[in-house]
Ligand SMILES: O=C(O)/C=C/C(=O)CC(=O)CC(=O)O
Ligand SMILES: [Ca+2]
């Protein structure tokens with residue numbers, strides 16, 4: 001029996017000992033690294049004496065930055081030692097469990113470069129049909145490379161941060177008009193947090209040495225600003241005002257039982273995108289709009305894995321550094337209730353979504369709250385959870 005007295009810290013629950021995500025808490029003594037155990041946070045600084053000389057500074061830090069830089073052998077050693085500490089019957093000296101409802105989490109690492117991909121075929125086809133009704137929804141490059149763009153790392157915020165409705169230009173009947181966005185949307189995505197040595201031309205087989213862990217990511221998007229500004233260079237102010245990520249980063253190692261092959265593109269891939277191991281992930285996401293579950297996007301159908309996306313991102317020689325973040329792209333499945341944006345769920349506003357309280361929505365209203373979570377199959381029939389990403393819209 002573990003000393004951790006929390007029914008949510010069980011292999012049958014998403015945040016049992018099979019998961020152990022890392023986050024950073026704000027405390028009166030400054031920020032501290034913690035691990036999530038069930039519905040509690042376990043601050044690690046007070047336990048630094050339980051770790052080797054190599055690992056102790058990583059857990060005594062005030063952010064995940066030193067851990068991200070430490071590399072895969074340290075990540076594995078730390079996780080293995082944590083597994084021992086949370087499984088033993090007596091609490092290690094100094095251990096203190098804090099209820100998640102009583103802690104304040106902060107952005108757990110310094111976000112370096114931020115890239116967002118576009119790797120869901122269903123999402124790309126749906127958006128293509130709405131934004132470019134007279135063209136083929138998928139351009140010819142789409143199945144050959146993971147299309148992406150560089151986003152704005154300075155506006156990546158931690159779950160719980162309010163999202164201020166952006167202002168901008170949108171198309172009007174007689175030329176552009178300026179004002180608060182009237183088509184504010186979400187994008188349900190999976191985010192990958194990079195770490196390990198600085199490296200360029202990362203191969204698909206070494207990509208896992210540069211991916212520390214996984215978060216849920218909401219790429220808030222102002223569709224009216226986007227639709228007017230994006231030609232021909234792509235997303236800009238319609239997406240750069242806020243991107244939210246989970247407060248807890250789940251180590252990539254926790255997903256060993258969730259790995260699947262990405263779908264066959266129907267043609268050979270260029271060598272640098274061939275995987276010798278499968279890095280697709282069988283995650284199921286859930287999107288809740290003011291408490292109503294409106295969608296369950298399936299991640300397993302994504303056309304490119306995180307390893308392929310990282311290999312592509314660095315194939316020109318560009319380096320990946322600890323703290324870099326990349327988003328999978330909006331996750332949409334083939335069914336309506338599997339779509340990862342409200343643009344798609346409401347089909348451009350034509351088919352309002354009915355919430356449990358009887359109200360209807362097309363795009364976000366001020367005061368609306370969106371929660372996105374995800375789970376994956378874990379070892380021995382367990383479930384691995386990704387911590388929620390939540391945001392509430394406030395008027396701008
Ligand atoms: O097809 C377009 O013009 C735009 C598409 C997006 O809004 C997608 C984007 O941010 C990438 C993604 O999340 O899939
Ligand atoms: Ca996106």
Ligand SMILES: [Mg+2]
Nearest residue numbers: 219239242243
């Ligand atoms: Mg964004």
